[in-house]
Amino acid sequence: MATATSSETAGRRSSGVTAPSLRGERRGGTLVLEAAGDWLARTIGSIESDLERTARADLGADVAMDLSRVGQIDTAGAFVLERLKRDLRAKREHVEVEGLAERNTALFAAVGSAMDRERPVRQRERSKILTNAVIAVGSFVIGIKDELVNGLNLIGGAMYGAGSRISGRTQSRPAAIFNQIDQMGVKAIPIIVLITFLVGGIIAQQGAFQLRRYGGEVYAVNLISILVLREIGVLLAAIMIAGRSGSAICAEIGSMKMREEVDALHVIGLNPIGVLVFPRLVALSIALPLLTVIANLAALVGGAITLRIYSDISFLNFLQGLQQSIDLFTVFSGLLKAPFMAILIGLVAANEGMKVGGSAESLGLRVTAAVVKSIFLVIVMDGLFAIFYASIGL
Amino acid sequence: MHAEGTIPVENARLSSAATRDESGKEVFIRARGVTVRFGAKTILENLDLDVRRGEIMGFVGPSGTGKSVLLRTILGLNQKQAGTIEVFGVDYENANDRDRLAVERRWGVLFQHGALFSSLTVLENIQVPMREYLRLSPKLMDELARLKIDLVGLAQDAADKYPSELSGGMIKRAALARALSLDPDIVFLDEPTSGLDPIGAADFDELIMTLRDTLGLSVYMVTHDLDSLFQACDRIAVLGDRKVLVEGPLSTMLEYDHPWVKSYFHGKRARTVVHNGKSVVQSKPNGAG
Numbered sequence: 180m181a182t183a184t185s186s187e188t189a190g191r192r193s194s195g196v197t198a199p200s201l202r203g204e205r206r207g208g209t210l211v212l213e214a215a216g217d218w219l220a221r222t223i224g225s226i227e228s229d230l231e232r233t234a235r236a237d238l239g240a241d242v243a244m245d246l247s248r249v250g251q252i253d254t255a256g257a258f259v260l261e262r263l264k265r266d267l268r269a270k271r272e273h274v275e276v277e278g279l280a281e282r283n284t285a286l287f288a289a290v291g292s293a294m295d296r297e298r299p300v301r302q303r304e305r306s307k308i309l310t311n312a313v314i315a316v317g318s319f320v321i322g323i324k325d326e327l328v329n330g331l332n333l334i335g336g337a338m339y340g341a342g343s344r345i346s347g348r349t350q351s352r353p354a355a356i357f358n359q360i361d362q363m364g365v366k367a368i369p370i371i372v373l374i375t376f377l378v379g380g381i382i383a384q385q386g387a388f389q390l391r392r393y394g395g396e397v398y399a400v401n402l403i404s405i406l407v408l409r410e411i412g413v414l415l416a417a418i419m420i421a422g423r424s425g426s427a428i429c430a431e432i433g434s435m436k437m438r439e440e441v442d443a444l445h446v447i448g449l450n451p452i453g454v455l456v457f458p459r460l461v462a463l464s465i466a467l468p469l470l471t472v473i474a475n476l477a478a479l480v481g482g483a484i485t486l487r488i489y490s491d492i493s494f495l496n497f498l499q500g501l502q503q504s505i506d507l508f509t510v511f512s513g514l515l516k517a518p519f520m521a522i523l524i525g526l527v528a529a530n531e532g533m534k535v536g537g538s539a540e541s542l543g544l545r546v547t548a549a550v551v552k553s554i555f556l557v558i559v560m561d562g563l564f565a566i567f568y569a570s571i572g573l
Numbered sequence: 574m575h576a577e578g579t580i581p582v583e584n585a586r587l588s589s590a591a592t593r594d595e596s597g598k599e600v601f602i603r604a605r606g607v608t609v610r611f612g613a614k615t616i617l618e619n620l621d622l623d624v625r626r627g628e629i630m631g632f633v634g635p636s637g638t639g640k641s642v643l644l645r646t647i648l649g650l651n652q653k654q655a656g657t658i659e660v661f662g663v664d665y666e667n668a669n670d671r672d673r674l675a676v677e678r679r680w681g682v683l684f685q686h687g688a689l690f691s692s693l694t695v696l697e698n699i700q701v702p703m704r705e706y707l708r709l710s711p712k713l714m715d716e717l718a719r720l721k722i723d724l725v726g727l728a729q730d731a732a733d734k735y736p737s738e739l740s741g742g743m744i745k746r747a748a749l750a751r752a753l754s755l756d757p758d759i760v761f762l763d764e765p766t767s768g769l770d771p772i773g774a775a776d777f778d779e780l781i782m783t784l785r786d787t788l789g790l791s792v793y794m795v796t797h798d799l800d801s802l803f804q805a806c807d808r809i810a811v812l813g814d815r816k817v818l819v820e821g822p823l824s825t826m827l828e829y830d831h832p833w834v835k836s837y838f839h840g841k842r843a844r845t846v847v848h849n850g851k852s853v854v855q856s857k858p859n860g861a862g
Contacts, residue, residue: 220717220756221678224708253756254788258720259713285787293723537737540692 197250199226201233209241209275212263215248218256230259234266242267247278257283257290265294329530336452337460337526355458356465363424363459364466370423371470372477375415379407379478380485387490396490400500403482408505412475413513414561417520420467421553425528428459429549432532433542441533452529460525467521468514475513508573516564520557527553599626601759601791602647607656609639609646616642618815620656624759629785629792631802634812635833640795641685643812644761647793648682661758678706681752685763687744689736695722695747696732702754721750726780741768745777753784759791766798774798778805811837 199216212233216222244264249256267274279287387399432455435441444451479501486492492500531549535542593599602624609617616639624630632640645651647658649665657664661679663672689698699718703709709717722732727746736744745765752760765781766774778801784790796802802809803823810820811834819829826838 220703220707220709223713224710227710227713254720254724254753255717255756258717262716289724289783289787290720293720296723296729298719298729538691538735 196222198222199249199256201226201229203233203238209243210238211243211245213245213248214260215250217251218249218260219251219253220255223255223259227259230263234263238267240271242271243275243277245278246276246280246283249278249280249283252283252286254286254290257286258294261287261290261294326530329533330526333452333456333526333530333533336450337457352454352458356461359459359462360466363420363427363462364470367420367423367466367470368473371416371419371474374419375407375412375474375478376481378411378415379403379481382406382411382478383482383485384489387486391490397492397496397500399486399490400482400492400497401504403486404479404501404505405509407478407482408475408509408513410513410561410565412478413471413516413520414557415478416467416470416474417517417524417557417561418554420463420470420521421524421557422550424463425524425549425553426546428525428528429532429535429546430542432456432529433535433545436533436535437537437542456525456529459529460522463521463525464518467524468517471514471517475510512564512568512573516561520560523556523560524553527556600624601626601661602793603657603659604643604647605657607643607646607658608654609642609651610654615815617646617653620816622810622817622820624791624793626758626791627785627789628807629781629794629805631806631809632793632795632812633797633802633809633837634818638812639815640812641763644763644793644795648680648761678702678755679758681755681757681760683745683748683752683760683762683765685767687736687748689744689748689751691736694733694735695727695739695750698736698747699751699754701751706755718750718754721753722747724753724784725750726776742770742773745769749780756788757790759793762792762794762796764795764797766796766801771800774800775804777801781805 196219197216199214199218199222202213202215204211204213244260244267246260249260252260264274264276383399383403386402387396390396390398390402432441435455441451441455444454483492483494483497486497487494528549531545531552535545600623602622604620604622607617607620607622608615620643622643632643634640642651646653647660647665653666658666660676663676665673665676668676689695690701693701696715696718699721700714703714703717707714719729719732722729725746727743727750731739731743731747736747739747745768749760749762749765752762762781766777769777781792781794782805785792792805794801794806806823808820808822809826811818811826811829811831813831813833818831819825819834826834829835829838
């Protein structure tokens with residue numbers, strides 16, 4: 180039997196493809212539906228609506244199906260023919276099927292028995308807009324609590340540090356930290372220098388143009404130096420790092436989560452937060468202040484060059500203006516924010532990374548959320564610092 | 574209704590070029606002199622291979638002998654340095670887009686880890702090739718996808734689940750359903766039964782054989798499962814020393830004199846299977862390929 184089938188099927192899909200057709204013909208009192216052509220997945224699209232109409236039409240009591248002129252056929256073709264037969268049978272006592280080629284009986288039997296298997300009726304849930312809105316609000320509010328708990332858990336885990344759960348000893352993993360500083364700090368220098376240089380130049384130019392009206396073009400030096408050192412340098416560096424390293428941290432931890440590597444760390448007896456998050460947090464809080472220094476310098480150089488070109492303020496004058504307008508506090512009020520922002524970026528990214536589920540889609544969603552949230556929070560934190568400095572009178 | 578010429582891709586041209594071997598059987602895959610190198614390391618050298626219509630061909634070999642590399646090379650996922658591979662008579666690597674598409678519609682691949690699209694449900698996964706290539710109503714595509722789910726023996730309530738919610742065996746079956754979604758002429762299975770329990774693996778072998786018998790499917794199966802080799806495979810090819818060491822039915826394997834082949838087919842684990850499986854092998858009429 181098996182031999183017969185497989186050698187016969189060898190002739191089944193030979194050359195050429197003809198579109199399938201279904202023709203009704205009266206023979207005596209019986210309506211014979213004659214199927215012809217090739218009934219393949221790629222051809223039955225042309226006859227699908229005809230079949231549905233046939234199944235619904237009033238064809239009288241005596242109907243038979245003649246399959247003797249069917250050429251090539253596959254499961255899709257067998258399925259639609261079998262379904263037609265079943266639809267016709269649902270209305271009548273008996274529907275004769277004739278001319279089914281021997282080579283195709285096994286196919287029809289397999290398709291038929293697959294169709295016989297019970298299929299659960301899918302219950303479509305009615306979407307209720309009002310209920311859904313309430314549900315969304317509720318889950319958002321509860322979600323905030325979870326976010327906070329997760330964040331605290333991460334901070335706690337990171338403070339607990341790289342401590343091994345078994346030995347209780349702290350393993351600080353300097354290699355991992357230095358590797359991360361290289362990845363997130365050193366390799367970010369070119370892009371941060373470029374961006375802050377340009378922004379410094381642009382601010383200096385606009386400042387000089389506006390101050391020129393009041394004859395105080397020279398105060399552009401004060402503007403650029405205070406603005407860059409207190410706000411722009413650290414903000415730009417933090418936003419760049421949030422985009423660059425926040426996404427990387429989230430994607431790394433997320434894909435480790437997806438492949439159960441985080442679980443593997445757990446069962447080995449390591450604290451995943453200590454191993455994965457701690458080095459990154461340490462590296463970020465070392466790298467971001469250093470990057471801020473570089474960003475400040477680049478922005479000041481950009482400003483100095485612009486003022487030299489547009490306002491004839493020489494580099495020496497620029498330096499003198501700089502010396503008069505800033506003091507040590509101006510420099511440190513900016514730098515002070517950097518480690519806080521670094522920890523914020525790292526926590527948000529790691530938190531989002533830990534929330535990655537099983538699918539590639541969720542990884543994308545989480546990385547997006549990590550970047551958006553950390554940039555937002557960096558700016559909020561900058562605002563809080565501004566309020567703080569103002570209220571302590573500096 | 575469409576006239577004959579409007580059917581998107583017809584394979585008349587391909588079939589006319591079909592290669593046949595000396596016994597007149599149609600050859601789906603013909604590899605000649607295939608050499609694959611990664612850097613200085615030669616994985617496959619001057620390898621010849623035929624896979625014929627309607628047969629289940631099993632590939633075995635020690636780990637690292639290039640079973641997966643050969644599979645990926647046939648599928649065009651690896652570059653080869655020399656030789657030709659014809660799939661359905663088409664030199665896939667050098668074919669134009671139209672011929673490539675025609676070949677891709679006639680093969681299905683079950684990757685080792687399923688490679689289901691993680692953001693789609695099982696039903697949507699199965700429909701991906703259908704949506705791309707077939708002009709069918711969404712309703713019929715739903716029904717056909719559900720038919721495939723039934724054919725591979727997956728429970729219907731898995732249809733709306735995401736791959737991350739499935740067990741290993743269910744992933745294999747769902748991936749097979751996707752591989753079968755266009756009713757291919759040949760399916761490539763990379764370790765289909767690894768990670769399945771013995772009963773599940775036996776069911777899977779049974780399923781593959783049923784599909785061969787009902788759909789006339791050819792199967793290219795990379796496997797380490799001795800049961801699969803003995804029960805399901807019409808022919809076996811052993812890869813080693815960068816080429817096909819020996820190919821043929823099980824009887825050839827048992828007689829072949831090569832240390833690895835000997836220890837594989839006459840090892841402790843094999844002996845029990847051969848002993849119990851011998852009657853099965855002999856009673857299977859097309860077991861001799």
